[in-house]
Amino acid sequence: MMKIAIAGATGRMGRMLIETVFNSPDAQLVGALEHNSCPQLGEDAGSFLGKKTGVIISSDVAAVLANAEFLIDFTRPDGTMAHLAVAEKTGTKMIIGTTGLSSEQIGDLKKASAKLAIVFAPNMSVGVNATFKLLEIAAKMLNEGYDIEIVEAHHRHKVDAPSGTALKMGEVIAEALGEKLDDVAVYAREGHTGERKPGSIGFATIRGGDIVGDHTVLFAGDGERIEISHKSSSRQSYAQGSLRAARFLQNQTFGLYDMQDVLGLRK
Numbered sequence: 723m724m725k726i727a728i729a730g731a732t733g734r735m736g737r738m739l740i741e742t743v744f745n746s747p748d749a750q751l752v753g754a755l756e757h758n759s760c761p762q763l764g765e766d767a768g769s770f771l772g773k774k775t776g777v778i779i780s781s782d783v784a785a786v787l788a789n790a791e792f793l794i795d796f797t798r799p800d801g802t803m804a805h806l807a808v809a810e811k812t813g814t815k816m817i818i819g820t821t822g823l824s825s826e827q828i829g830d831l832k833k834a835s836a837k838l839a840i841v842f843a844p845n846m847s848v849g850v851n852a853t854f855k856l857l858e859i860a861a862k863m864l865n866e867g868y869d870i871e872i873v874e875a876h877h878r879h880k881v882d883a884p885s886g887t888a889l890k891m892g893e894v895i896a897e898a899l900g901e902k903l904d905d906v907a908v909y910a911r912e913g914h915t916g917e918r919k920p921g922s923i924g925f926a927t928i929r930g931g932d933i934v935g936d937h938t939v940l941f942a943g944d945g946e947r948i949e950i951s952h953k954s955s956s957r958q959s960y961a962q963g964s965l966r967a968a969r970f971l972q973n974q975t976f977g978l979y980d981m982q983d984v985l986g987l988r989k
């Protein structure tokens with residue numbers, strides 16, 4: 723039985739993860755973390771489901787992690803890094819879905835992974851990770867005469883842009899074309915932009931309503947265009963993917979992995 727704690731327990735992903743762990747025969751919910759101004763501190767983590775899990779929402783990271791083999795963290799970059807600092811001491815393996823980490827913070831994850839096993843991925847769904855592979859193939863086949871644009875849409879509460887998934891799509895495509903995303907990305911257009919720069923990868927962001935997460939990559943040529951899209955209609959796929967990541971980590975003692983490793987998709 724995997725002993726799992728959830729960070730950001732009252733958030734959109736936190737709640738989906740609590741429900742998923744609660745209903746999984748091979749997982750036990752042993753902790754639920756929130757920051758110390760959260761109004762639900764002291765409540766049962768399952769109260770939003772009308773169920774008793776026996777786990778009380780707490781802000782005591784050290785006490786929660788002392789009792790947990792795994793921490794699944796979908797919070798904010800500062801929260802994730804604070805949890806990581808404690809997990810390094812307790813040896814609690816981490817599954818990190820938080821997006822918007824700086825390159826310095828990612829560097830700190832890499833350092834920690836010398837001793838701690840971590841899965842870090844901007845999207846835990848099987849479908850999105852399969853889409854990354856499709857994009858790699860498409861980018862190699864359409865490497866001349868096609869302009870590449872990535873469009874993502876998310877709910878009105880999302881705080882980072884472009885999404886972690888859109889950025890990863892850009893990285894996968896850039897790598898397939900022998901480029902670095904930083905050298906070819908165009909994140910915004912406004913005013914007199916001039917003509918599109920050949921070889922660039924454009925990003926466009928939509929925020930509104932309750933959109934769970936849509937990503938489309940356009941390969942726009944002369945007289946035709948190809949679109950590769952993934953649309954999430956529920957957060958379940960992210961939560962199920964996170965549990966698959968925890969199962970994968972059962973067999974790892976250290977190292978930084980992503981969902982391509984978990985799903986056996988790495989070339």
Ligand SMILES: NC(=O)C1=CN([C@@H]2O[C@H](COP(=O)(O)OP(=O)(O)OC[C@H]3O[C@@H](n4cnc5c(N)ncnc54)[C@H](OP(=O)(O)O)[C@@H]3O)[C@@H](O)[C@H]2O)C=CC1
Nearest residue numbers: 730732733734735796797798801819820821844845846960
């Ligand atoms: N990898 C993947 O598959 C997916 C990744 N995500 C990413 O997961 C993250 C969370 O998304 P979502 O659940 O929608 O966001 P929410 O805002 O609904 O949830 C975030 C939770 O983390 C808490 N939190 C915020 N800051 C801190 C902190 N410094 N320390 C501890 N806890 C904190 C929030 O509390 P409060 O609200 O009180 O601030 C809230 O409970 C985002 O980065 C998002 O992009 C989302 C879906 C899938």
Ligand SMILES: O=C(O)C1=N[C@H](C(=O)O)C[C@H](O)C1
Nearest residue numbers: 821844845880885886887935
């Ligand atoms: O904030 C979200 O909701 C999501 N965030 C992730 C991202 O930034 O890519 C994954 C998914 O798209 C939902």
